[in-house]
Amino acid sequence: MFRDISFPAVYIGLLAAFVGYSASFAIVLAGLTAMGATESQAATGLFFATIGMGVCSIWLPAITRIPAAVAWSTPGAAFLAATAVLPGGFAEAAGALIYSAGLIVLTGLIPAIGRSVAAIPKPIANALLAGVLFKLCLAPALALGEIPLLVLPVLGAWLLGLTWHRLAAMPFAVIAFLLVLVFIVELPSGLGPSAPTQWLPALAPVAPIFTLQSFFSIALPLYLVTMAGQNIPGFSVLELNGYSVNRPPMLRVTGIVSLAIAPFGAIPVNMSAITAAMMAGEDAGQNRATRYWAAMTSGIAYVLLGFAAGFVTTLASIAPIALITAVAGLALVPALVGAISAAFRDTAQLEAPALTFLIAASGMTLFDISGAFWGVIVGAVIWRAKSWAAAARAPGQ
Template structure:
């Protein structure tokens, strides 16, 4: 394995880890906080989610010898950020995270479950994903109206990144965010920023299991993770000529997610964006050695996990609107992509449209969130209207 590592693989692995972390850590934080996590619980959740990414990013490529990139569930975190807090608080949310991880693990153990998820019409899955992302994508515009002097530098840096290179947009936005905080936030003496700890306090959350949490959070979280992350991640690897055995990869990410879930970690899954970075020629001329770039990204994720305490301390000190604005900027490409895919079939627009609208509305029925009803409604309409 060490003979296969090249400078290009190391560079691309480090770049992929930085882009993957910088582009979405604010989304993960927003999701945990929206579910009722306090600062320490959020720090623990971010730490274990990042460690899980690191472990899987080392384990999977080492076993399969393909650049199997792993990320945390960004659309899943966006779903949590846009969902009302459960009555049982963060304990009930952790129960839902555990149930979601069990579903992912069972999908890897029972191939028929994977076929059921894959059988969901793509316009319906993308309509659900777009509805989940929409609310958080409003955040940059809303924050611009409330705190324009703080948000404008972030927006300008994001736009400059888009002009330069699409993958540079969020890292530059995060850098501008850090600069803004340096000028406007007073760091209290004794805080994690003035005396950073190597690891956050490890807090094990007592889970609470309810049917409401399973249908309102666990099941939609599972669906957006599978449809929005795992399936596109597999597709990227296959498009680059790699043979992918899906069930073992889902089993491993599901198992690691299950071990981390009691600490408030969101699931980890296959990644499409970082896989595209590490499966191409930029990661090495020989396709058989590009898996080492994914291993390097895993080592980088383990190092970034040590920043979990600092990251959550920043979130506690920064204006909440600024944090959600950064998270919303990171989700705009995913929103555009999901909307485009949802309405790509002109003869059947009603089903994805209702899926999107119900998921975006924030409604609930019988205590169950709109994301669940969105899938049910969209699937029924799709089946009724589908040409026979």
């Protein structure tokens, strides 16, 4: 195995880890905070989510010998950030995270569940994803009106990175965010690398509360957006690059790890899509058989980054909330554009994804169940009704 190590694979693996972490850590923190986590609980959740995707990114490629990279559920974190706090607070949210991880494990054990999820019309699934991303994607515009002097440097750096390479946009924005904190926002005395106790958070599990409301309002939509927004595209990236993928065992591994970290408030981990494309392509080496080292390298980097969770969370807590959500929203713009484009690609079926998107984005609740769940139900009913009506008219045409 060690004979397969190559410089391109190691380089791309490190780059993928930097891009993946810098582009989405703010989304994870925003999601945990929105669910009622304290600063310490958010840092703990960030730590275990980072360690979880690091362990899986080492484990799966080592077993399969393919660049099966793993990431945390960025769409899932965005969904949490746009959802109202549950009555039981972060403890009830932890119960929902355990529910969701359990569903991923079941999907790996019972292929019929995976087929049922895949049977959801793709425009409906993409409309759901767009709906849960939409609210957070408004944050950069809202922050620009509220704190323009803090947001403009971040937007400028994001644009500069985007004109160079789309994957550079968020790392540039994060660097600008850090510079804004150093030069514009006053940092507390003693904060910095010389304070080692701030790097690793005080780790503590959350005593979960399990309710039906949290299952339908949080766990089930979180599971659906994780499958539709990360796992299914992640598998497709590997297959498009010529790799044979056995999906159930990979789902079992990511599900079991997600189940292990959920009691600590960590969001689920899943197959990577965007950074996996980097590691499965020719940039990771001409020899396809050795590119798995790119994913393993990213996993090692994630494990190391996990030990900076306390420091990262402390920095994020110093910044105005509007600035943090603005950075998170910028990271989600490409995903929102892609989801909306895919949702409305079929001109004969526009109403179903439109209603799914609007209901999921509205923030409404019905019978204490969030709009994300009802958006899928309403969209699926409209989709099937129109399909049946079109099929009934077809013989007479």
